[in-house]
Amino acid sequence: MTTLNPTPVPAAAAPSLRERKKVETRTAIHEAALRLVAENGVEHASVDAICSEAGVSTRTFFNYFPSKVSAVVGLPSFVITDAQRDAFLERDGERWLVRDLCALVGGIMDATSRDGVDRQAIRDVLSRRKEIAPDIIKFAAELRRDIVALAERRTTPDRAQLAVTLVMAAVDSALHRPLDPAFDQEFTEWLFEAVMTMQAIARESLD
Amino acid sequence: MTTLNPTPVPAAAAPSLRERKKVETRTAIHEAALRLVAENGVEHASVDAICSEAGVSTRTFFNYFPSKVSAVVGLPSFVITDAQRDAFLERDGERWLVRDLCALVGGIMDATSRDGVDRQAIRDVLSRRKEIAPDIIKFAAELRRDIVALAERRTTPDRAQLAVTLVMAAVDSALHRPLDPAFDQEFTEWLFEAVMTMQAIARESLD
DNA sequence: ACTAATTACTGCAGGAAGTGCAAACTTTCT
DNA sequence: AGAAAGTTTGCACTTCCTGCAGTAATTAGT
Numbered sequence: 001m002t003t004l005n006p007t008p009v010p011a012a013a014a015p016s017l018r019e020r021k022k023v024e025t026r027t028a029i030h031e032a033a034l035r036l037v038a039e040n041g042v043e044h045a046s047v048d049a050i051c052s053e054a055g056v057s058t059r060t061f062f063n064y065f066p067s068k069v070s071a072v073v074g075l076p077s078f079v080i081t082d083a084q085r086d087a088f089l090e091r092d093g094e095r096w097l098v099r100d101l102c103a104l105v106g107g108i109m110d111a112t113s114r115d116g117v118d119r120q121a122i123r124d125v126l127s128r129r130k131e132i133a134p135d136i137i138k139f140a141a142e143l144r145r146d147i148v149a150l151a152e153r154r155t156t157p158d159r160a161q162l163a164v165t166l167v168m169a170a171v172d173s174a175l176h177r178p179l180d181p182a183f184d185q186e187f188t189e190w191l192f193e194a195v196m197t198m199q200a201i202a203r204e205s206l207d
Numbered sequence: 208m209t210t211l212n213p214t215p216v217p218a219a220a221a222p223s224l225r226e227r228k229k230v231e232t233r234t235a236i237h238e239a240a241l242r243l244v245a246e247n248g249v250e251h252a253s254v255d256a257i258c259s260e261a262g263v264s265t266r267t268f269f270n271y272f273p274s275k276v277s278a279v280v281g282l283p284s285f286v287i288t289d290a291q292r293d294a295f296l297e298r299d300g301e302r303w304l305v306r307d308l309c310a311l312v313g314g315i316m317d318a319t320s321r322d323g324v325d326r327q328a329i330r331d332v333l334s335r336r337k338e339i340a341p342d343i344i345k346f347a348a349e350l351r352r353d354i355v356a357l358a359e360r361r362t363t364p365d366r367a368q369l370a371v372t373l374v375m376a377a378v379d380s381a382l383h384r385p386l387d388p389a390f391d392q393e394f395t396e397w398l399f400e401a402v403m404t405m406q407a408i409a410r411e412s413l414d
Numbered sequence: 415a416c417t418a419a420t421t422a423c424t425g426c427a428g429g430a431a432g433t434g435c436a437a438a439c440t441t442t443c444t
Numbered sequence: 445a446g447a448a449a450g451t452t453t454g455c456a457c458t459t460c461c462t463g464c465a466g467t468a469a470t471t472a473g474t
Contacts, residue, residue, distance in 0.1 A: 018421075018470055025423090047460065057424050062461060098412035134348035141341035148383075159408060161383055166405045169376035176355075176368055198373045199409035201366060202402055205305035225441060225450070232452090253430065264453050269432065 026064050028054040030117055033071040038125050042068070042132050069135040072125065074112050078143040084108065085150065094155045099192055101151065101167040106188030108143065109171070126175060133175040137168075144168055170194040233271050235261040237324055240278040245332050249275070249339050276342040279332060281324060285315050285350040292357060301362045306399055308358065308374040313395030315350065316378070333382060340382040344375075351375055377401040 015023075032054035036045035047068055051061050065071040088104045112122055126132065144164060151160035170191040222230075239261035243252040254275055258268050272278040295311045319329055333339065351371060358367035377398040 016471080021470085022422080046458090058461090059425070060423055063423080066461085068460075094408070094411060095414075096412060098409050134345040138341040138345050158384075159404075162380055162401065162405050163408050163412075165376050165380040165383065166409060169372050169379070172375070173369055173372040176372065177365075194369065195409055197366075198369050199406050201301070201370050202305050202373060202406035203410070204301060205303060205370075207302075223442080228441090229451085254432090255430080265432095266454070267452055270452080273432080275431075 025054070025056055025060065027117060029056060029061055029064055029071055030074040031121075033068070034074075034117070034121050034125055037072055037129060037132070038121070041129055042072075042135070067139070069132065069139050072122075072132065073136065073139065074114075074117060074122065078108050078111070078140055080104070080108060080143075080146055080150075088150055089153060092154060094159070097151070097154055097163055098167065098195055101147070101163060102170065102191040102195065103188045104147065104150070105167055105171060106186065106191050109187055127177075130176065133172070136175060137172060140168070140171070166195060166198070167191065169198065173198075232261070232263055232267065234324060236263060236268055236271055236278055237281040238328075240275070241281075241324070241328050241332055244279055244336060244339070245328070248336055249279075249342070274346070276339065276346050279329075279339065280343065280346065281319050281329065285318070285347055287311070287315060287350075287353055287357075291315065295357055296360060299361060301366070304358070304361055304370055305374065305402060308354070308370060309377065309398040309402065310395045311354065311357070312374055312378060313393065313398050316394055334384075337383060340379070343382060344379060347375070347378070373402060373405070374398065376405065380405075 029050065032050045033045070036050050036053055039045070045068075047061055048058060050068075050071065051058050054061075061071070065076055070076055084104055084107050088100055091100060112119075126136075147167075148160055148164045151164050154160070155163070173194050174187075174190065236257065239257045240252070243257050243260055246252070252275075254268055255265060257275075257278065258265050261268075268278065272283055277283055291311055291314050295307055298307060319326075333343075354374075355367055355371045358371050361367070362370070380401045381394075381397065
């Protein structure tokens with residue numbers, strides 16, 4: 001499952017002018033959003049401001065991103081690729097369920113800022129402007145549903161619900177952690193570590 | 208902590224006409240919001256519609272509640288009472304931290320729909336209209352900060368962060384659970400149970 | 415190279431959430 | 445009754461976001 005090419009195989013093909021321009025404007029918007037939010041905070045970085053910074057019309061902005069947060073994240077929405085879904089469903093039952101969920105979610109989150117945008121920039125914004133966390137969580141809600149659907153193929157609905165909640169909580173904790181040097185290591189690892197620490201805290205709280 | 212009266216003690220005193228009217232309009236708005244959201248879903252229940260259902264102006268609506276969700280919940284915001292804070296800080300250290308957090312959060316959530324509104328109504332809306340969950344979580348974000356601040360008095364910032372994240376995840380799971388008969392029992396108990404189950408899932412996922 | 419079909423960009427009109435301000439109205443106090 | 449204090453309302457305004465229709469740019473066909 002390592003070398004699956006999503007494009008129709010026959011040579012990477014020169015990306016057309018159109019394609020290049022699309023990437024260009026999307027990147028422009030994304031970078032402008034990142035820059036302005038970093039400088040002024042989410043509240044005081046209006047979509048209009050981002051648009052003029054990026055040199056596009058407001059309408060174009062919403063052609064690329066459905067919301068302000070999504071522009072900051074650099075993704076119209078979180079999506080599960082076929083490869084990711086297959087990898088997750090390869091194993092069955094509850095064994096490694098939580099670990100696999102971490103891998104899945106980590107992989108999905110890693111899709112942010114692909115097209116040549118400095119990943120450090122997005123990390124900075126997330127850690128410096130924590131007010132954005134609730135919006136991001138809300139933004140990820142749609143994804144959550146999809147993941148629960150997948151998890152339900154490996155355990156009961158009830159436990160699937162809780163397992164996913166737990167992993168999403170790990171994401172949440174990532175957004176609230178101060179500064180976050182750990183964001184550099186594999187996000188998946190980081191998530192799993194968070195889950196394990198939570199588990200430990202819960203257990204210790206009992207004796 | 209069972210029989211603590213929040214009012215200044217000296218006789219319950221006849222609530223003035225003004226006070227009664229305020230409660231009346233707040234209740235009217237809350238009930239209208241509940242009713243319309245239950246019928247049409249969050250998306251299709253506009254604030255304007257809620258206002259005319261409740262017989263108040265739009266402006267008055269926002270005098271009572273800062274947002275649509277807050278009107279559904281029936282609270283301008285989640286608040287920690289002094290009694291609750293004191294009860295939480297009575298114990299020290301990590302022992303029972305998670306349990307105490309569940310009690311704290313459970314108590315806070317229990318403040319919804321006090322003034323004679325059928326609690327069943329709000330439960331119904333939450334379980335029938337799950338799309339509202341992300342908004343509620345976002346609504347509770349402010350509270351989250353306050354709770355973390357409290358938790359930090361009993362453990363390290365890092366572990367406080369994670370412990371609170373875990374308990375908030377339990378709330379999240381409550382919002383996503385199908386139908387939820389358990390909402391009837393003490394919410395606190397329910398939260399703790401969710402945490403424990405998550406802990407179990409995480410642990411089992413390892414062996 | 416010129417035309418035709420796609421596809422992207424833009425403006426405009428408008429809906430919905432939410433805020434500040436000042437006028438109008440109600441309850442309360444003296 | 446009249447002043448003081450508090451509540452409700454209308455109005456103008458900002459921001460996010462969507463549908464629609466027209467324009468402009470890219471690409472494909474000849």
